[in-house]
Amino acid sequence: xxxxWMSAVCYTVLxxxxxxxxAAADEWDAKVDxxxxxxxxxxxxxxxxxxxxxxxxxxxxxxDEEAVRGFAKYHVGSYLSPPMSDLGEIDGKWGxxxxxxxxxxxxxxxxxxxxxGGHPMVYGTDSAHGNxxxxxxxxxxxxxxxxxxxxxxxxxxxxxxxxxxxxASGIPWIFDPVLDIMHNPLWPREYATKAEYTVAVIGEEVxxxxxxxxxxxxxxxxxxxxxxxxxxxxxxxILVLFEGRPRILNDLPENVYAVLNGMLSCEQGxxxxxxxxxxDVNPSGRMPIxxxxxxxxxxxxxxxxxxxxxxxxxxxxxxxxFGHGLSYTDFTYSDMNxxxxxxxxxxxxxxVSVTVTNSGSVAGKETVMLFLTQPYRSISVPEVKQLxxxxxxxxxxxxxxxxSFELTAADWSVxxxxxxxxxxxxxxxxxxxxxxxxxxxxxxxxxTAAANPLCATFTLSTGEYPFGSLVAE
Numbered sequence: 460x461x462x463x464w465m466s467a468v469c470y471t472v473l474x475x476x477x478x479x480x481x482a483a484a485d486e487w488d489a490k491v492d493x494x495x496x497x498x499x500x501x502x503x504x505x506x507x508x509x510x511x512x513x514x515x516x517x518x519x520x521x522x523d524e525e526a527v528r529g530f531a532k533y534h535v536g537s538y539l540s541p542p543m544s545d546l547g548e549i550d551g552k553w554g555x556x557x558x559x560x561x562x563x564x565x566x567x568x569x570x571x572x573x574x575x576g577g578h579p580m581v582y583g584t585d586s587a588h589g590n591x592x593x594x595x596x597x598x599x600x601x602x603x604x605x606x607x608x609x610x611x612x613x614x615x616x617x618x619x620x621x622x623x624x625x626x627a628s629g630i631p632w633i634f635d636p637v638l639d640i641m642h643n644p645l646w647p648r649e650y651a652t653k654a655e656y657t658v659a660v661i662g663e664e665v666x667x668x669x670x671x672x673x674x675x676x677x678x679x680x681x682x683x684x685x686x687x688x689x690x691x692x693x694x695x696x697i698l699v700l701f702e703g704r705p706r707i708l709n710d711l712p713e714n715v716y717a718v719l720n721g722m723l724s725c726e727q728g729x730x731x732x733x734x735x736x737x738x739d740v741n742p743s744g745r746m747p748i749x750x751x752x753x754x755x756x757x758x759x760x761x762x763x764x765x766x767x768x769x770x771x772x773x774x775x776x777x778x779x780x781f782g783h784g785l786s787y788t789d790f791t792y793s794d795m796n797x798x799x800x801x802x803x804x805x806x807x808x809x810x811v812s813v814t815v816t817n818s819g820s821v822a823g824k825e826t827v828m829l830f831l832t833q834p835y836r837s838i839s840v841p842e843v844k845q846l847x848x849x850x851x852x853x854x855x856x857x858x859x860x861x862x863s864f865e866l867t868a869a870d871w872s873v874x875x876x877x878x879x880x881x882x883x884x885x886x887x888x889x890x891x892x893x894x895x896x897x898x899x900x901x902x903x904x905x906x907t908a909a910a911n912p913l914c915a916t917f918t919l920s921t922g923e924y925p926f927g928s929l930v931a932e
Contacts (some may be wrong), residue, residue, distance in 0.1 A: 466925060472547035496577055502578065505534025509583075512825070515567065522566045531611030537581045537632075538567060541592040553593045558627045558928035564629035583632035586625045588725065596624035601703075602635075606747035609783075609826040616657070656716065657694040658736065662701040676754050677707040690714045699732055705750045705757070708778060720746075740788065743824035743839050743851070745784040745897075752778040761897075764840040782828055782897030788819025788856065795895055797915040805868045805886060809917055812863040813895050817854035825849045827862045831870060832892040834903040838875050838885070866893070866899050870921065888920050 495557065498506075510530055515538070517523040534595055564582045571580040574756035590596040591802040599605070605614045606643045625633055664670075692695045700706070703723050710720055719742075721732050751757045753775075775932050796808035815827055833841045848864040856930040873884035892901050893915045901914035910922035 461772070475922055502534050505575075506536030508533070508535045509533055509537045512538055512540045512582075514542075516542050518912050522563055523568060527567050527570045528574050530581075531571045534575055534578065535580065536578075536842065537583060539582075539634075540584050540769075541628075554592065554596050557590075557593055557624070560593050560629070561629035581632050582630050583634055583834065584625060584628075584630050584631075585635065586633045589621050589841075590624040590628060590630075593624075593628050596628075597621075598725055600725040600728060603747060604724055604744075604888045605723045607744035609745050609747075609849055610829075645833070649735075656697055657689050658697045659689055660699040660700060661686065662706065663703060666703065671703065676704065676757060677709070677823050677865075678711075678749075683709055683711060685715055685792065686711055697736060699736075701728070705748065705778075707751065707754055712778065714775075720744075722748075735778045741787045741821060741823045742784070743786060743826070745782050745826050745828075746779050747781070749777050749781045750779040750783075752776055762842045762845045765834075766840045767844055780897055782826070784826075786819075786825070788817055788821045788823040790823070790825045791816045791818040792913055793897060794861075795915060797893060797917060800915055800917050802919045803921055805921055809866040809893075810863060811848075811866065811893055811895075811915065812861055813913070814859055814861050815854065816859040817856055820856050822853070822855045824851060824853045828897055829864050829866075830894045830899070831866070832894065832898070832901065832903055833871065833873075833887070833889055834892060835889055836873070836887055838873075838887065839873065863905075869913075879905060886919055886921075888918075888922065890916055890918050892916050 492586045501870060513532075515523055515526055517526075530799045541555055542563070567582065568579060572578065584590070585590075588601050589598040591598045599621070603615055608614075614699065616749045621635070622633065625631075625739070661678065674915055686696060686698060687795065696714070698715040698718045699721055700718065701721045720731060721728055723778075724731065731740070737896065744864060749759065749761045756775055756777065759775070759777075792813055792815055794814040796810075796812045799807075802809060811829060815825055817823060817825075827850050828846055830844040831847045832844045838890050847866065847870045850862050850864070852860055852862060854860060868886050869890050872884050875885045877883070892903050894901050894911075895913040899911060901911055
C-alpha cells in the first residue's frame with residue numbers, strides 16, 4: 460500500500476520535472492524502492508499526514524515558503540485542494556488559473572524535496588465533476604447525473620477531461636471514483652394567475668461532506684405542505700427536485716402532475732430542466748438508484764436478496780424502481796429471442812436480442828436493459844435480479860432497432876468464498892431467467908404464471924463442478 464502511495468508521489472515529481480522526457484515506469488519503481496529503503500518510522504508517519512492548501516498562503520496570498528519548509532521538516536507527505544477556492548474573491552479573482560496552480564504545486568515540491576532528504580510530496584484535489592477548483596477548466600454536473608444517462612462513453616469522456624485538466628494544473632491525484640435565483644416575489648404573480656402549469660422547485664441547499672449530514676431523509680414539512688397547497692388550487696404542478704440524495708416525498712408524487720429529478724446538477728442544471736419542461740429536449744435519463752418511499756427502506760437496492768423482507772408487501776414499495784424514467788415518446792418492445800435454452804460448457808455464450816420501436820410521435824432515446832435472475836442457488840441466497848447489460852439507442856418516431864446482448868459465464872457466475880481457499884467464481888448448474896426492461900416481472904416462483912414475452916430461460920448443465928462450473932480461482 461505504501462509503495463503504491465510512493466509511486467503516486469514519484470509520478471508527481473517525475474511528471475513535473477521530466478514530463479516531456481517520458482520517464483519510463485521502471486524508473487519510477489526504482490526510485491520508489493530507493494526512497495522506501497531509507498524510510499524511518501518518522502518518515503512513514505509524516506507520509507500519512509495531509510495539509511490543506513489554504514494553510515500555505517502568506518498575507519499577500521502567495522506561497523508561504525517558510526510554512527512549507529516547516530511542514531517539510533515534519534516529513535508531511537501530501538497536500539490537498541487549491542488554496543484560493545476557500546477564500547472567496549481576492550484582488551478581483553475567485554481562483555487561480557491552471558498555470559498559477561501548477562506553479563504553486565511545483566514550488567511546494569521543490570521545497571519539500573530540499574528540506575526532506577529528497578522525498579517528494581503528492582498533491583491531491585476533489586475533481587469530482589471536472590477540475591472545478593481552478594478557473595479555466597471544464598466543469599460537469601455531478602456523477603449521479605452522469606449515471607442517469609446510462610451512457611458509458613459520456614462518463615468516460617468526463618473522466619478523461621477531468622484527468623487532463625487536473626494533471627495540467629500539476630495535480631496527479633484526484634479524490635473521485637464519487638439554483639437558487641433571487642426574485643421579488645411580486646413579479647411573477649401576474650403570469651402565475653394565467654398559467655396552466657406551476658413549476659415548484661424543492662429539495663436541499665448546497666452542502667458538502669459532514670456539514671450535509673442529517674437525521675431524517677423526509678423533506679421538511681413546510682416544503683411538502685407548500686406543494687400540496689399549490690396542487691389544491693387546481694393548477695397542474697410540475698415538481699422539480701434538486702437534491703444530493705433521495706429525500707422522502709411522502710404522497711407528493713400522487714398530488715402533482717409530473718416529477719423531474721434534477722439531482723446534483725451543475726451551474727447549467729436550471730437550463731437543462733427548463734429545456735425538458737418546455738419540450739426542447741426529450742428526457743432520457745434513468746434512475747441510477749432505487750428511490751425509497753419510506754425511511755426504513757433506504758438501504759434496500761434493486762438487486763436485494765430474495766429473502767429480504769421487502770421482497771413482498773406494500774410497506775416496502777419503492778417510490779421509483781432502479782431504471783425508471785419517462786420520455787415524451789413511447790417505446791414498444793417485441794420479438795425477444797434467446798439463442799439457446801441449454802448451456803453445456805462454461806465457455807459457451809448466450810445471445811439475447813429484442814426489437815425496440817419508437818411508437819410515439821417524436822424522436823427519443825431509450826436505455827435497453829437486460830437483467831438476469833438465478834431463482835434457486837445452493838451456495839448463497841440469490842438476488843431478485845441483477846443488471847448485466849444495457850445499451851442506449853436513439854430512434855426517430857416510428858423507427859425500430861434490434862438490440863443484441865451476449866451473456867457469458869462472467870455474467871451468470873457468482874463468488875463462492877471459503878476460508879483458506881480464496882474467492883472462487885462458480886456457476887451453478889441451474890435455471891437462469893433473462894428479463895428485458897426494469898419493470899418486467901418474470902414471476903419466477905409462480906409455476907402457473909402466464910408467460911411474459913420479455914422473459915426467457917436457459918439452463919446451465921455442465922457437470923464440471925460439484926454444483927456447476929469452476930470459472931476462475
